[in-house]
Amino acid sequence: xxxxxxxxxxxxxxxxxxxxxxxxxxxxxxxxxxxxxxxxxxxxxxxxxxxxxxxxxxxxxxxxxxxxxxxxxxxxxxxxxxxxxxxxxxxxxxxxxxxxxxxxxxxxxxxxxxxxxxxxxxxxxxxxxxxxxxxxxxxxxxxxxxxxxxxxxxxxxxxxxxxxxxxxxxxxxxxxxxxxxxxxxxxxxxxxxxxxxxxxxxxxxxxxxxxxxxxxxxxxxxxxxxxxxxxxxxxxxx
Numbered sequence: 464x465x466x467x468x469x470x471x472x473x474x475x476x477x478x479x480x481x482x483x484x485x486x487x488x489x490x491x492x493x494x495x496x497x498x499x500x501x502x503x504x505x506x507x508x509x510x511x512x513x514x515x516x517x518x519x520x521x522x523x524x525x526x527x528x529x530x531x532x533x534x535x536x537x538x539x540x541x542x543x544x545x546x547x548x549x550x551x552x553x554x555x556x557x558x559x560x561x562x563x564x565x566x567x568x569x570x571x572x573x574x575x576x577x578x579x580x581x582x583x584x585x586x587x588x589x590x591x592x593x594x595x596x597x598x599x600x601x602x603x604x605x606x607x608x609x610x611x612x613x614x615x616x617x618x619x620x621x622x623x624x625x626x627x628x629x630x631x632x633x634x635x636x637x638x639x640x641x642x643x644x645x646x647x648x649x650x651x652x653x654x655x656x657x658x659x660x661x662x663x664x665x666x667x668x669x670x671x672x673x674x675x676x677x678x679x680x681x682x683x684x685x686x687x688x689x690x691x692x693x694x695x696x697x698x699x700x701x
Contacts, residue, residue: 464490464621464652465511470520472506472676480506481676484520488654493647495663496656498673504656507673508625511654512544513537525620542570545614545651547624551606553598559585559609560594566613584612588642604635611642615651622651628659636662 465488472481481503488494496504509515510522513529522529525543532540553562563581564574572580585591588608598606607627614622622643628636640655640662647653657663663670672680 464488464492464525465654466521466523467507467510468521468523470510470517470522472503472510472515473518479676481510481517484676484678486671486678486681488652490652491647491650493644493653493666493668494655495666495668495670496654496673497658497660497663497670498679499658502673503676504673505625506676508546508623508654508656511621511623512546513540542617543620545617545619545622545646547607547611547614547622547627549626549629551598551610553606553609553613555598558595558597559590559601562598562609563613563616566616570617572617580616581612584616585609587615587645588612604631604638607631607635607639608642611639615642615646618649619651622646622653624653624655626656626658628657628662633661637665640666 467484467486470481470484471479473479484507496507498504506515510517510529511524513522513532516522516530524540527540529540554565557565560578560581563584564577567577567580568574582591582594585594588611590605590608590612593601593605593609598609601609607630611627614624624643627643628639631639636659643653643655670681671678
């Protein structure tokens with residue numbers, strides 16, 4: 464589903480963000496990407512979205528070589544990708560429904576389908592009762608869940624998230640991870656970048672650790688019982 468082959472990304476001759484990365488994420492996996500600030504996580508995610516291209520190596524997503532993809536095909540490719548940003552990127556002058564409807568318009572979904580799809584996506588994040596609210600009327604956690612609903616609204620093949628729990632308390636962070644786990648169960652391949660080691664320890668998921676633009680560690684995390692909620696969040700028992 465996601466393949467990096469000897470990928471290096473330089474922004475200039477003094478700045479190399481990623482060094483010779485080779486890894487594979489299979490269809491249906493849920494993988495955490497972690498590492499300190501400046502390790503290259505955001506650069507890696509931008510490569511997957513084809514917001515940037517590698518200096519060396521190949522990036523292949525869902526069988527498509529992003530290095531050689533024509534610019535005219537990018538909108539079609541990105542319809543298969545759901546992206547969640549740490550800063551939400553909601554349009555403040557639009558209601559929750561209008562934010563989701565705008566994305567559906569970009570995806571060429573018929574207008575008669577917008578209300579149904581928006582309501583279904585918001586139900587998945589338990590915010591269907593906020594359909595007509597504006598972003599500034601919502602808490603930070605609610606805004607993040609709307610951003611996730613927006614990413615999920617077209618049942619993406621790949622779901623990518625950049626620090627989606629970075630500004631949330633532990634309980635809300637677990638709720639957010641539960642939503643990603645549910646999307647994974649429905650078939651989305653998930654790559655989630657986070658600094659939250661507690662969530663990673665609880666997850667029982669594969670972890671890729673970056674340090675100075677290189678993979679310093681790659682392993683399957685053994686789930687730990689850190690709180691009673693963790694079994695519900697990840698659907699595991701110890």
